[in-house]
Amino acid sequence: MGRQPCCDKVGVKRGPWTIEEDHKLMNFILNNGIHCWRTVPKLSGLLRCGKSCRLRWINYLRPDLKRGGFTEMEEDQIIQLHSLLGNRWSKIATHFPGRTDNEIKNHWNTRIKKRLKLLGLDPMTKKPIEQMEHFDNGEKNKTYPHPNTSKGSEENIEIKSLDNNGTKDMPKTEGKIEENKVTWDVELHNYENQCSQVEMGSWISQENNTSASSYCSSSFSLDESSYPSVGQSPYFQGDSLQQWVDNMDSILSWDNFNPLEDDFLFLENKQ
DNA sequence: AATGGCACCAACCGCCGCCAC
DNA sequence: AGTGGCGGCGGTTGGTGCCAT
Numbered sequence: 001m002g003r004q005p006c007c008d009k010v011g012v013k014r015g016p017w018t019i020e021e022d023h024k025l026m027n028f029i030l031n032n033g034i035h036c037w038r039t040v041p042k043l044s045g046l047l048r049c050g051k052s053c054r055l056r057w058i059n060y061l062r063p064d065l066k067r068g069g070f071t072e073m074e075e076d077q078i079i080q081l082h083s084l085l086g087n088r089w090s091k092i093a094t095h096f097p098g099r100t101d102n103e104i105k106n107h108w109n110t111r112i113k114k115r116l117k118l119l120g121l122d123p124m125t126k127k128p129i130e131q132m133e134h135f136d137n138g139e140k141n142k143t144y145p146h147p148n149t150s151k152g153s154e155e156n157i158e159i160k161s162l163d164n165n166g167t168k169d170m171p172k173t174e175g176k177i178e179e180n181k182v183t184w185d186v187e188l189h190n191y192e193n194q195c196s197q198v199e200m201g202s203w204i205s206q207e208n209n210t211s212a213s214s215y216c217s218s219s220f221s222l223d224e225s226s227y228p229s230v231g232q233s234p235y236f237q238g239d240s241l242q243q244w245v246d247n248m249d250s251i252l253s254w255d256n257f258n259p260l261e262d263d264f265l266f267l268e269n270k271q
Numbered sequence: 272a273a274t275g276g277c278a279c280c281a282a283c284c285g286c287c288g289c290c291a292c
Numbered sequence: 293a294g295t296g297g298c299g300g301c302g303g304t305t306g307g308t309g310c311c312a313t
Contacts (some may be wrong), residue, residue, distance in 0.1 A: 055282065090301060106280055
């Protein structure tokens with residue numbers, strides 16, 4: 001028996017979201033929270049499927065999203081995490097509070113891939129492209145230095161299990177993932193150890209400096225002064241990134257929604 | 272000014288895993 | 293144990309804006 005579609009596609013609106021739809025969705029979640037995505041469009045009066053609402057919320061409307069381009073430091077982190085986790089974008093995104101998996105995936109596909117190619121590295125394996133030729137000739141179990149190891153010895157992370165089929169990034173099934181889990185966990189642990197040596201407070205403040213100017217960069221702009229900055233936001237008042245991550249659930253307390261709502265009202269009046 | 276190519280990104284599609292029944 | 297529904301994920305596509313010609 002085939003799967004039922006996630007929604008009745010007849011009468012379901014598709015394509016870009018309008019500000020009015022955004023407003024409806026935000027108001028609904030603001031007042032009701034998120035219980036069941038399937039019921040959200042019906043109850044909020046949207047002609048969208050639940051999945052579409054979920055995606056719009058996660059990728060665009062969530063109040064904790066960090067807008068703006070990726071810094072070079074973030075790109076480097078993405079590259080390292082990708083070498084450990086492969087195309088598991090949601091896992092990678094958990095290391096970047098305020099960034100979505102979709103955003104990271106898009107950035108990888110449009111920018112980082114090119115950047116690595118320009119550096120003569122294979123985007124999937126992070127190995128020098130010439131080395132890949134040897135690799136394809138049967139040296140599949142050989143270990144290679146991490147692509148960034150030229151910067152310093154402390155970044156020497158062996159990438160053994162990632163490329164067990166040479167060119168594909170990651171095994172697809174959970175079973176295969178389990179086979180490699182131990183090695184990945186070890187390597188992820190190594191990476192996280194390295195990350196923990198970075199002063200996260202300064203990292204956050206650097207992020208704030210580099211991205212604040214383009215806090216909202218998508219189809220419409222919000223006045224950044226009315227949007228809680230990293231420094232002002234209660235989400236960031238803790239001492240550590242981890243504390244911030246732990247507080248993510250408090251986002252649904254909506255303490256910071258009023259300014260955003262004001263922006264929507266402003267935009268509506270402007271139209 | 273027109274247009275073709277390219278880059279970027281929001282959104283969709285289809286599959287998978289989990290969970291309730 | 294089997295089945296169906298739902299949420300989540302990753303791959304892909306289509307629209308839009310920018311830039312060079």
